[in-house]
Amino acid sequence: MQPKTPSESQTIYTDMVLPSDTNPIGNMFGGELLARMDRAASIAARRHSRRIVVTASVNHVAFNKMIPLGSVVTVEAKVSRSFNSSMEVFMDVFIEDRESGEKSLSNEAIYTFVAVDELGKPVRVPELIPETELEKKRFDAALRRKQLSLVLAGKMKPKDATELKALFV
Numbered sequence: 001m002q003p004k005t006p007s008e009s010q011t012i013y014t015d016m017v018l019p020s021d022t023n024p025i026g027n028m029f030g031g032e033l034l035a036r037m038d039r040a041a042s043i044a045a046r047r048h049s050r051r052i053v054v055t056a057s058v059n060h061v062a063f064n065k066m067i068p069l070g071s072v073v074t075v076e077a078k079v080s081r082s083f084n085s086s087m088e089v090f091m092d093v094f095i096e097d098r099e100s101g102e103k104s105l106s107n108e109a110i111y112t113f114v115a116v117d118e119l120g121k122p123v124r125v126p127e128l129i130p131e132t133e134l135e136k137k138r139f140d141a142a143l144r145r146k147q148l149s150l151v152l153a154g155k156m157k158p159k160d161a162t163e164l165k166a167l168f169v
Contacts, residue, residue: 045113065106072096081142085122
């Protein structure tokens, strides 16, 4: 299985915020944004694995800015690290200024997907080779996030979480 780079999984999903996507004060529902992020991230994971993928977890979501009605929203997703059958996908969400067209970061999220076969059984995925400094930073941080998740779920003993121990020693 050939290793892949994050750019090979890059997915850009752009759409407009319509009235049915908003709450009573005219801002995009958080759940609507989560759904758009899930779609973009699943495409990125599928591009990396070339397999059926399922959402395993929503690891982190930061709703930093409200997204008003009429905004153009762009979700940029890339695989940030792959493990045996799972892939972490990091997403940046941008809103486009209606007047200038300038894009600004409004939200970010990290989802985990698992590649499966037609029966739903996990299958191996290609290794990921980060290229840029940002990709390398996200790649390294993904292992810490995975270990923390495993410790919190009781699937790993804290003493075995080598990446987390390194933060405190």
